[in-house]
Amino acid sequence: MNLFSLQRKETFRAPQWETKLSIKIIMTLVMLYFLVAFILGASFIYPGLNKAVQTKEPVEIFNSILLYFFFFEFILRFFLQQLPVTNIQSLILLPIKKSRIINHVLLRSVFSGFNLFPFIIYLPFAISMYRDDYLLTQVVAWWGALALFTFCINFLIYIINKDNRFFVGLLVLLAATIALDKYTAINLGEMAGTVFDQVVETPVLFGAFLIPAFLSYGMVYLFLKRGLYMDAGLKQKKTQVRGGEFAFLNVFGEDALFLKNDLRMIIRNVRPRQIVVMSFLFLFYGLVFFPQEIYRNQPYILAFAGLFVTGGFTLTFGNYVPAWDSSYYKLLMTQNLSYKKYLLSKWNLMAFVTAFCALLSTPYLYFGWDVLAIIIAGSFFNIGLGTWITLFGGLLNKSPMKLNVKAKAFENTQAFSLNQFLLTIPKMILPAVLYGVPAQFVSPTAGIVSLAGAGVLGLVFRQQMAEKITQLYIKQKHETIEAFNK
Amino acid sequence: MINVNNLSKKYGSTTVLSLSSLTITKGEHFGLVGNNGAGKTTLFSLILDLIQASSGEVTINSINVAKSEAWKNQTAAFVDDNFLIDYLTPEEYFDFVAQLRKIDPKTLKDFLVRFEEFFNGEVLNQKKYIRDFSKGNQKKIGLAAAFIGQPELIILDEPFANLDPSSQIRLKNFLSSDENKGTTLLVSSHDLNHVTDVCDRIVLLEKGEVIKDTPKSAATLKELETYFSEQ
Incomplete structure (x- = not known):
């Protein structure tokens, strides 16, 4: 697909790539190191939990903290994930269907580094599960559900990124979750965890996760389609002048x-x-x-x-x-x-x-x-x-x-x-x-x-x-x- | 004011500029014309010590620009966007430049009043960052800033580009006005009309070399037009 070839050129012709080959190799090695370190670290979670807590299955414990992990991921992405929207200005006038441009942008976002989470964290865990005594179908369903959910977050961040109110809402939600957990009997983390517990128990339920994934894709698709005009979504927002005289x-x-x-x-x-x-x-x-x-x-x-x-x-x-x-x-x-x-x-x-x-x-x-x-x-x-x-x-x-x-x-x-x-x-x-x-x-x-x-x-x-x-x-x-x- | 001696700039084996000698006297309005790649911006950048000469030297008031920084207190320039601090408002930007040139706020205010017509009410008091202005207005901001504090030497690369017709004419009138009589002005332009109007000496560059160096006369514009149409 030639939109992707544009993307590839943009990435590899950026000034920071025009460095010496030796530096490129070392940087790649550094990145690989971190990747491997993450994967190794993650692969110790399961045995670690297994040893530390005897009364519960490691998966249950892991599932019960997933909600906090999702919050963390949302916040991290909100601050760091740059949406690949700005570069499509030059494409608008070309004879390319809008739907293709949007689908391209959304597909492209799938290749963001953040979407490595399922692979570097969930996958090692899933493999540990399989090596314990879970069935392949259970493990695949569990991992698949999490991966789909990660993609939901990936798409939803498009909408949230444009609007600080969503972010504030998210923080309020997080605070409420923590407060409920601490001062009442309601533990939202565990409640969310049981959803994933169910998937492990009944792998067919994995199919249910396709719905939010498609929904979020559709929502963002419509959101972007409305914004695909020069004066709307693409242009960087004009900001009020902040901080004056000092x-x-x-x-x-x-x-x-x-x-x-x-x-x-x-x-x-x-x-x-x-x-x-x-x-x-x-x-x-x-x-x-x-x-x-x-x-x-x-x-x-x-x-x-x-x-x-x-x-x-x-x-x-x-x-x-x-x-x-x-x-x-x-x-x-x-x-x-x-x-x-x-x-x-x-x-x-x-x-x-x-x-x-x-x-x-x-x-x-x-x-x-x-x-x-x-x-x-x-x-x-x-x-x-x-x-x-x-x-x-x-x-x-x-x-x-x-x-x-x-x-x-x-x-x-x-x-x-x-x-x-x-x-x-x-x-x-x-x-x-x-x-x-x-x-x-x-x-x-x-x-x-x-x-x-x-x-x-x-x-x-x-x-x-x-x-x-x-x-x-x-x-x-x-x-x-x-x-x-x- | 400016002396150029055996100046050359090479990138690898390509010579982009080669001037055996060029003298610009104080108060001269010096116009530089030439097609893309002729070396106009290279010459300006060498005068401002933004790039390193392969050989030769440039002096401003007998100060070698590559060896001392003393030329900076009498020189101002607007070459490209890299001369604008885009997260400031125009007022803050003017204030920043004025403070660097030791101009007090009152003098700056009086100075800016003279630009009111040129700004056309679209620059001051807009409560906007420079990055949110249109290209044309950004240019106006950069141009005005170059004149703050009446520097002896002002270098403008393509000052007319991106300006609307009225602004081009206003800029032309301002550059030719009495208050800039004593200023040494270096202007490059692709607009032969404007540059011959404003300048009293025209230098034509091609492939890094001076092809023509004449005081402006009634015939200059015609000659230049003939030259460029034959290229």
């Missing part, structure tokens, strides 16, 4: 100019918003490690965790400096502004947000003073050195950034470079060593002093650091402009 920033004097611009950029564009939201999730990273006793005596892991809690913004936002400004880089390069001032403004923003995160992380005091001390020392490191390492990494990042386009999940290669990926290694190992070595051989306090001290040093030599990095940026100026122009 007059309070004027206390920063000349720096305020860039700070304001960066804030406006974050508030008004999809991609940076997405990334900033993600960066705040890092605040909760510590919850994975600090509550567990086994990590309490592992200084390297503690340093890691402490660093991530406040380092989210530097890691996620900072990684894309200067790509954030790629769409108007030529303007910046011809205006009366010094490169150093530009970079320092980015530094200020990162330092400010990291300090703010440090403030927000004070509830970690719950786990003890030592934990909070690691986090605060980590924030010193992030501000003093992490920021500079990140800005150095930006030098290696030569992919333009489309600000107002959502990242495609599982192909988040926009403005991604392998070099930069490799640079995250020292960014994590350095602090682990700075804290871990003194903590292991002297005392935890020595580790904290060493980690925070390194950060303070970076702060003291801020001007010199800025000077050095600026030199490097200027050296790469033409290369960067050319790359951003693509």
Whole structure:
């Protein structure tokens, strides 16, 4: 089908594919690694549940948490799934039937990375079921029902994506489900689970899942058909102007100019918003490690965790400096502004947000003073050195950034470079060593002093650091402009 | 004002621009014409140090553009969309540029008043981001911003393209007006009429080389038309 060949060309001729073959191979390997890791992880669910809970069948337990998984999937897709609608503008006038265009778009969406869920999570589970003592028909019906339901979500997200009210509704529903489960005898998760239990018991019921699948397809088909005019569904929505003067920033004097611009950029564009939201999730990273006793005596892991809690913004936002400004880089390069001032403004923003995160992380005091001390020392490191390492990494990042386009999940290669990926290694190992070595051989306090001290040093030599990095940026100026122009 | 010496730009083995010497004096209105691929944008990009020359150099007020950044405080340009910050409103964008050029808000306001006719009531106070404006209005925004703070040197690539006829005429009048007399203006255009109206020197490029370099006279337009129709 030649609409698909257009699609293939679009994907493989995108700038990020025009990299070296070696990088392509490594990226493919990285993706394969994650895929295999997921599948392996998922294949341990069944035996794990079997061992942990004796009173219930693993399938029943799994089914009873499916509802939450669906909520999670909905939310993830809402934020990350980019609908393949925008590219059909150029097709409207060609002699192609509208129905064909819509069917193509919908079919295409089936190949989204999100629809791998049934394969990487449900399939390993289903295989475990079969290896236990379920009949093939039972397993196939169960898996098929889940796969069909995943496709329902895939189609419904088209409608939800256009309208924030649906999303709010979804959140309310989720909150209600949790509340009902907690405070009343009604457990919607288990109720939804019994539906899938029934499918296992009576495989023929699988057929019932064809109905919502077809219905959702039909609904979205009609929805898109109505929207298939230039001024309706396709055009990106015109938004009300958000965030204005930020007059309070004027206390920063000349720096305020860039700070304001960066804030406006974050508030008004999809991609940076997405990334900033993600960066705040890092605040909760510590919850994975600090509550567990086994990590309490592992200084390297503690340093890691402490660093991530406040380092989210530097890691996620900072990684894309200067790509954030790629769409108007030529303007910046011809205006009366010094490169150093530009970079320092980015530094200020990162330092400010990291300090703010440090403030927000004070509830970690719950786990003890030592934990909070690691986090605060980590924030010193992030501000003093992490920021500079990140800005150095930006030098290696030569992919333009489309600000107002959502990242495609599982192909988040926009403005991604392998070099930069490799640079995250020292960014994590350095602090682990700075804290871990003194903590292991002297005392935890020595580790904290060493980690925070390194950060303070970076702060003291801020001007010199800025000077050095600026030199490097200027050296790469033409290369960067050319790359951003693509 | 601008000196170009033995400037060349090569991509692989193809030479896209090769100029042995070119001098543009202060206050000159310099028009650049030529078919696609003649090297107009390449020349402008080299002057603005947006691309690296394969050989030779460009100086603005005796400052080598590739070696120092000091030329930036007297230069402004609008070459393409990459000069617009599309998530800002026009007001915010003008304000940003004005602050970079150290122009106070009052002066900026007075300056923008003169563009009222050119903007045709469609640019200011619209409460819209630049990305939501039409191509023509985006162009107007970029053009106006280039003039903020009266830079000595202004470089405009295809300023007339995408503008409606009235706006083209208004732009032409503005570029030729007294207030831009002392400004060194570099304009490229495919519209021979406009470029000969606005400029007092016309340079014709073809395949990266200067074919014709003449002060404008009554006969210039005719000559250019003859040249291009024979191509």
